[in-house]
Amino acid sequence: MTDAAATPPDETYSYLGPAGTFTEAALKQVPEAAGRPWRSVNNVGEALADVTSGRSVAAMIAIENSIEGGVSATQDALATVPGLRIVSEVLVPVNFVLVARPGTALEDVRVVNAHPVAYAQSRGWLERHLPEHGHIPSSSNVQAASSLFDPDCAADAAVAPPGITEHHDVAVLAREIGDNPNAVTRFVLVSRSRVLPEPTGADKTSLIVELPSDEPGALLAMLEQFSTRGVNLSLLESRPIGDALGRYRFVVDLDGHIADERVADALLGLRRTSPNVIFLGSYPRADQREIEYHAKYDDEIFIEARDWLRGLLSGEPD
Known part of the structure; x- marks a missing residue:
């Protein structure tokens, strides 16, 4: 990773910072980003604005959490910012440490600084070990720790990523405080590229869909x-469109590639x-799990059906 200042935008990658976040850990898994400049941003909107403006070639953003679902x-940003494509996905195991200024003991902690998502995922541990603690929300997991050194900081400790000690001189009071040891966050690399990755047999397609009307059976249709x-959905979540109460769009992840006949037909x-x-x-699935489906949905079945219809229309003999 190098500094993004004064660097051509076709070489820069944006990510939710500062350094040490889980988003940075996700970007480290992208081979083409290695050795390129990385630009730390404050939120998803800024990351996507970097891409749409051409300031960065791509941005790494969190899109789904195994504990709380979609981000x-x-x-909402992907639904309203035009011209964006997901080109790859990355999975990052998520756990947390409780850190404090050097010299602070666990029994000294009264107030904890934490990003709301991190707090929700470690709240059980905190309530067991610090039953009377208070919570101050932070804008990021790393900022929660760095703010401990601000003169006006009212927090005694912070919930932070495990690698926080590489970036800040903090003492670790407890490790692996996440309530679910299997927690994983899914990140996606977003760009303006229209070049589709080749099908691998272990692919995912992401869509956002609005229903044609608000009536019984619309979602079923x-x-x-x-x-x-025969297309399986791995994610289906509703989000308000925002133009009227009761109007929703659906975020969909499905198994397969647009080049697959069954997916294209859907x-x-x-x-x-x-x-x-x-x-x-x-784009390729991060877990590389090959998609399974019934043989009656093979590409050849769809191709043969189209050829049969074409023959009927052209008057070809049976």
């Missing part, structure tokens, strides 16, 4: 576009029935 700020073609069905379908990209 609403990211989902949308889901049938996938089920009748997208055609969606486009015919939904007023707005945003294609966010097809």
Whole structure:
């Protein structure tokens, strides 16, 4: 990683900073970002603005957490900022440490500084070991720790990433304080590229879909576009559109690549029935798990059906 100042934008990668965040850890897993300049930003909006303005070639952002589900700020931004594509995904195991200024003991802690998501994922541990503690929200996990050295800081300790000691002179009071040892956050690398990664057989496609109307069966009709073609959904979440109460869009992750016949056919069905379908990209799954589906949904089945119809229309003999 190098400094992003005065660097060509086609070489710069943006991420939610400062250094030491889980987002930075995710970006470290991207081979093409190695040795390139990285630009630390304050929020998802700033990261995506870097990409749309051309300031950065791509941005790493969190999109889903195994404990709390989708990251609403990211989902809403991807729905409203045009011209973006997800080109890859990364999984980062998430756990936390409790840190304090050197010389502070666990029994001295009365107030804890923590990002709201980190606090929610470690609240059980904190309530068991610090039952009378107070909480001050922080803008990021790293900022929670760095703020301990601010003269006006009212916190005695902070919930932070395990690698925080590489960046700040803090004492670790406790390790692995996350309530779920299996917690994982999914990050995506977002760019303006229209070049689709080649299908691997272990792919994911992300969409945002609006229903054509608010009436009984509208959601079922949308889901049938996938089920009748053997396409499994790994994520389905609703987010308010914002123009009226009760109006929602759906964030969808499905198994497969747009180049797969069953997926392409499902997208055609969606486009015919939904007023707005945003294609966010097809890209390799981070877990590299090969997609399984019934043989009746093989590419060859769809191709043969189209050839059969074409023959009927052209008057070819049976």
